[in-house]
Amino acid sequence: MSATIKPPVRPNRDTVTTIRDDGSRMFLHPADVRGFWTRARRGSAFLLIAIYLLLPWIPVGGHPAVFLDIGGGRFHLFGYTLAFQDLWLSFFAVSGLGFALFFVTSLLGRVWCGWACPHTVFLDHVFRRVERWIEGDSVARRKLDAAPWTASKIVKRVGKQVVFVLLSAVITHLFLAYFVSLPELWNMMHHSPREHWGAFLFVAVATGLLYFNFAWFREQLCLVICPYGRMQSVLVDDHSLVIGYDAKRGEPRGKIGVPDAGACIDCNRCVQVCPTGIDIRQGLQIECIACAACIDACDEVMTKVKRPTGLIRYDSTAAFAGERTRWLRPRVWLYVVLLLAGVAAATWAFSTVRPAVLSVTRLGGAPYFVDTETVRNQFLVRLVNKRDTPASFRVVAEGEGIRQTGFEGMVTIAPLAEEVRPLIVSVPLSSYAGPFKFEVVARPDGDDYELRRGADFTGPEPELLREGGE
Amino acid sequence: MSAHAPQPPQQPGEDPIRPHVFDGIAEYDKRLPNWWLMTLYASIAFAVVYWMWSQHFRRDTDGQRVDAVVQELRAAKLAAAGAFDDDALWAMSRTSSVISAGEATYQSTCLSCHGDKLQGGIGFNLSDDVWVHGDKPTEIMKVVSDGVLEKGMPAWGPVLGPKKTAEVVAFILSKHPAP
Numbered sequence: 001m002s003a004t005i006k007p008p009v010r011p012n013r014d015t016v017t018t019i020r021d022d023g024s025r026m027f028l029h030p031a032d033v034r035g036f037w038t039r040a041r042r043g044s045a046f047l048l049i050a051i052y053l054l055l056p057w058i059p060v061g062g063h064p065a066v067f068l069d070i071g072g073g074r075f076h077l078f079g080y081t082l083a084f085q086d087l088w089l090s091f092f093a094v095s096g097l098g099f100a101l102f103f104v105t106s107l108l109g110r111v112w113c114g115w116a117c118p119h120t121v122f123l124d125h126v127f128r129r130v131e132r133w134i135e136g137d138s139v140a141r142r143k144l145d146a147a148p149w150t151a152s153k154i155v156k157r158v159g160k161q162v163v164f165v166l167l168s169a170v171i172t173h174l175f176l177a178y179f180v181s182l183p184e185l186w187n188m189m190h191h192s193p194r195e196h197w198g199a200f201l202f203v204a205v206a207t208g209l210l211y212f213n214f215a216w217f218r219e220q221l222c223l224v225i226c227p228y229g230r231m232q233s234v235l236v237d238d239h240s241l242v243i244g245y246d247a248k249r250g251e252p253r254g255k256i257g258v259p260d261a262g263a264c265i266d267c268n269r270c271v272q273v274c275p276t277g278i279d280i281r282q283g284l285q286i287e288c289i290a291c292a293a294c295i296d297a298c299d300e301v302m303t304k305v306k307r308p309t310g311l312i313r314y315d316s317t318a319a320f321a322g323e324r325t326r327w328l329r330p331r332v333w334l335y336v337v338l339l340l341a342g343v344a345a346a347t348w349a350f351s352t353v354r355p356a357v358l359s360v361t362r363l364g365g366a367p368y369f370v371d372t373e374t375v376r377n378q379f380l381v382r383l384v385n386k387r388d389t390p391a392s393f394r395v396v397a398e399g400e401g402i403r404q405t406g407f408e409g410m411v412t413i414a415p416l417a418e419e420v421r422p423l424i425v426s427v428p429l430s431s432y433a434g435p436f437k438f439e440v441v442a443r444p445d446g447d448d449y450e451l452r453r454g455a456d457f458t459g460p461e462p463e464l465l466r467e468g469g470e
Numbered sequence: 471m472s473a474h475a476p477q478p479p480q481q482p483g484e485d486p487i488r489p490h491v492f493d494g495i496a497e498y499d500k501r502l503p504n505w506w507l508m509t510l511y512a513s514i515a516f517a518v519v520y521w522m523w524s525q526h527f528r529r530d531t532d533g534q535r536v537d538a539v540v541q542e543l544r545a546a547k548l549a550a551a552g553a554f555d556d557d558a559l560w561a562m563s564r565t566s567s568v569i570s571a572g573e574a575t576y577q578s579t580c581l582s583c584h585g586d587k588l589q590g591g592i593g594f595n596l597s598d599d600v601w602v603h604g605d606k607p608t609e610i611m612k613v614v615s616d617g618v619l620e621k622g623m624p625a626w627g628p629v630l631g632p633k634k635t636a637e638v639v640a641f642i643l644s645k646h647p648a649p
Contacts, residue, residue: 014485014498015485015498015500016503019500019501019502019503021500021501022501022504023501023502023503023504023507024504025503025504025505217505220503220505224503224506363624364617364619364624364625365617365619365620365622365623365624365625366619366620366622369621369622376592376622378622378624380624405582405583405591405592406581406582406583407582419578420578420579420629421578421579421582422579422582422583422624423582424582424583424592426592
């Protein structure tokens, strides 16, 4: 963004358009675009942003719909409450998301990038719109770049940066709300940062990073940083849906009136609207985030010159070459099989979640104790009540001939609290036959599930005990 | 560029190409983005400055810093323990709020072995005058905190913390006449 206009770089297959030969950045000012895909993407972005903004406000089962209360050790998801002991389930969530991304991309190409990625959603539909509103269309913005620092330019630029910082702050504060809940966020905002130094630092740094990203870094994230773009070449094949230019129809290019020219009139609108600075007519490129702006731009022009639309369109590389798109190919079948296996495993995993967690560990000290009448083992039982209401449990050590001390009767646990108590298991010397396994069972009062944990009763070999006696 | 390395093909007027050829693929010699280079140089500068500060100019070693923290923790522990001497514990055993807090801890943690009326069972009888490991409040607190592991009394200090340990000792003492 210097005071002299540097000539724009023509897109080519050999370099990144946005980095000049001297290493400086060519800041892109994509032209305005209208059309079906723009409207569809705006709608999808509106929905996604609404979900992001609203989820912390919507209570489900007494808690915000998504509240990852790291401080309290409870993770509330749409009425489901998970404790730290259940975090292993996040394996399915994370790997499931990754897998879904790969599967969808093999079929539909980079729909994530253009439609769902938070970077694109916020950049294209929030920050660029603010920029358009304050600084005008692409021609006006380029002029402003080259203009000297008049009062008007200062007001526009500073005003834009202030709005950008505020928007970034809103996004990061709401992000924090997912982890501390909105009331606590509000509370924090009314107190000195010193009282919550970690949270304050995090939001400050995150706001700075978001502001830097949306104000300046922009497409460099997609081109250089994001691993998804780098993986595109392996996730996408000749039969995945991509955005492409129908060279068979379009070539050879020629202005209107040129005889025997193809459909493309070389208006370069597709280049002007591209947010990553490529020319899609040069073929599928790693920079293309499938935002469909070039589709809308070309369709608009084709309509104006009364030619059929679809010169740039969603289609597979094979289809552009004249073949038929094969939707069901080996990799798709493999993905389907893996998906079914993953869904089955995840369903089973989530079905094991209960409103309480039972854990049994051996109490520190000697592994067993022998006195004149018994051999005994001492355990520590931890019961976590994940519900919002008090819960009562009966805890029983089940096994042949064992006596239990501790946990006589019901134990009542407060909401979201846990109870840690000793459980003493003993066997009379006369009937002791060596180490054995048993189970600790917790049965809630008024619920029909039960929690079981296996435990080992350790002790001396029976012969060693009888040596002293007989 | 050695004579026997394959030369990358170059058309006239094309951008300069780097000399290496990997599997038949050659690279254009383009500048890295300035922002990338600046980040790299800044990282190098930061590394130098940070190394100087953390390794060269800092006078204490990691071991000394760990020792200092351990000393701090020990002092805090002693201060907490010192707050709970014999007289303080007897006074706490006559304070109703402390007694009820201690009773709650007793019922969840101690009841299984020492009985609901402190009559004992697996553990000792805490309501009589026989104190195997010492009858002074601080001695009782030591047993609760550090345990008697070979006999089966767990060390509850780390589990309960000094405050709850003192409260439960005060609760037990509340069943006994003060000296």
